[in-house]
Amino acid sequence: MTKVTVKDLVDQFDFKIVSGDEYLDREIITSDISRPGLEITGYFNYYPSERVQLFGRAEFTYLSKMTSDERLLIMRRLARDDTPLFIFSRGQEPEYEVLQAAAENHIPVLSSTTTTTRLSSNLTEFLHSLLAExxxxxxxxxxxxxxxxxxxxxxxxxxxxxxxxxxxxxxxxxxxxxxxxxxxxxxxxxxxxxxxxxxxxxxxxxxxxxxxxxxxxxxxxxxxxxxxxxxxxxxxxxxxxxxxxxxxxxxxxxxxxxxxxxxxxxxxxxxxxxxxxxxxxxxxxxxxxxxxxxxxxxxxxxxxxxxx
Incomplete structure (x- = not known):
């Protein structure tokens, strides 16, 4: 199995590096993609933190309605030691608290203009081609x-x-x-x-x-x-x-x-x-x-x- 890093994604796709360009060597170990909608609402009983975390319009909108303290608290819970990166689709610019929580755990934050569904499909196919047995x-x-x-x-x-x-x-x-x-x-x-x-x-x-x-x-x-x-x-x-x-x-x-x-x-x-x-x-x-x-x-x- 090939070792895959965040930099491989940046090289393959037209991503904008919002923050954490010094952390692009973080390893990605699974082709599964997570959209942390439930986690943003506070449900962390099952959180696949080892996956790429993809924020679509629904997740971004919910985060934007929170207070600054609530947003920081949730993002700190999302930012685990094994979380490879955060990606925001549709050209959405993440809030400051997202960048702060990511920086505290050395997690890069990327942005893409691609729609969420297409981006998820493209990421899954690319990662699976590299990580599959x-x-x-x-x-x-x-x-x-x-x-x-x-x-x-x-x-x-x-x-x-x-x-x-x-x-x-x-x-x-x-x-x-x-x-x-x-x-x-x-x-x-x-x-x-x-x-x-x-x-x-x-x-x-x-x-x-x-x-x-x-x-x-x-x-x-x-x-x-x-x-x-x-x-x-x-x-x-x-x-x-x-x-x-x-x-x-x-x-x-x-x-x-x-x-x-x-x-x-x-x-x-x-x-x-x-x-x-x-x-x-x-x-x-x-x-x-x-x-x-x-x-x-x-x-x-x-x-x-x-x-x-």
């Missing part, structure tokens, strides 16, 4: 027709060479050799390259190449959702593969089951073209058109007709 998988991750495809297989089977052919065909590289995955929500796995491997590829005989330099910014992307795993396997005498495409294989990544296809590798087979077809076929299935199912229904009807 990550796993690394060996393979090549590439965007083919908008689908994130992880190409796996034994070393030397031709993963990088296949990915290079796909990049030359207009598709986009996300990561080569090692891919870091994290779970964005209950059904979505996102993948990206480690910083040291971003935009580069290893091709046997050539070594390391910079894909963005050779093919332009349109040939790479920083991250992509994982939709499909394609496992390249050497074709042997005793190898068995699904001939109709009716057998569904899945691989569990974190808490999500990802569809998986095994493709035999043999001299003369254009694997990059097969992967393009696999991507198109996968998209067609997700839209309700399943060629294998249709063929099976035709075969069943033919058998029934011949029997009768």
């Amino acid at each position: 990550r796993i690394s998988k060996h393979g090549v991750f590439i965007d083919v027709y908008g689908l994130g495809i992880l190409i796996t297989g034994h070393s030397g089977v031709g993963k990088s060479e296949t990915a290079l052919e796909l990049v030359k065909g207009g598709h986009r590289l996300v990561a080569d050799d090692r891919v870091d995955f994290y779970q964005r929500d209950d059904t979505t796995i996102m993948g990206e390259a480690p910083e040291i491997l971003r935009n580069v590829m290893e091709v046997r005989g050539l070594g390391i190449i910079d894909v963005m330099t050779l093919y332009g910014a349109g040939a790479v992307r920083k991250e992509q959702q994982l939709n499909l795993i394609i496992d390249l396997r050497e074709l042997k005498k005793d190898s068995t593969f699904d001939r109709l495409g009716t057998a569904e294989e899945r691989e569990r990544i974190l808490d999500v089951d990802i569809p998986k296809i095994a493709i035999p590798v043999q001299t003369g087979r254009n694997i990059s073209s097969i992967i393009e077809v696999a991507a198109i076929n996968f998209r067609a299935k997700s839209m309700g058109f399943d060629a294998a199912k249709m063929f099976d229904e035709r075969l069943t009807r033919l058998i029934n007709n011949n029997t009768n």
Whole structure:
């Protein structure tokens, strides 16, 4: 898990530092955002003080109606040792007592012109992408027709060479050799390259190449959702593969089951073209058109007709 500080938020978003610019190194440990509406009314039985504290119009208006002493008392109760920062949305300027309580506990105060709901969503997504549990998988991750495809297989089977052919065909590289995955929500796995491997590829005989330099910014992307795993396997005498495409294989990544296809590798087979077809076929299935199912229904009807 990456260490995230308030400065990372300031660098990512267009925040105004109202006070506490010397405290931007405070660590944020959770992607959850708190809107302390109940706490402002005096209810502190459950106060998630370790979260980013976001003040929207409702919280700001309630605070502004308090007396100076009441406001200072509440803000001192909100400003805990583990509270990372206070953020005010919609360009609202916090009262002096907010700044005083924050300064006493070395808490930075930021302001944003963004609406509260949008700001909360943006913060949650950004923090979750950095703080979520990550796993690394060996393979090549590439965007083919908008689908994130992880190409796996034994070393030397031709993963990088296949990915290079796909990049030359207009598709986009996300990561080569090692891919870091994290779970964005209950059904979505996102993948990206480690910083040291971003935009580069290893091709046997050539070594390391910079894909963005050779093919332009349109040939790479920083991250992509994982939709499909394609496992390249050497074709042997005793190898068995699904001939109709009716057998569904899945691989569990974190808490999500990802569809998986095994493709035999043999001299003369254009694997990059097969992967393009696999991507198109996968998209067609997700839209309700399943060629294998249709063929099976035709075969069943033919058998029934011949029997009768």
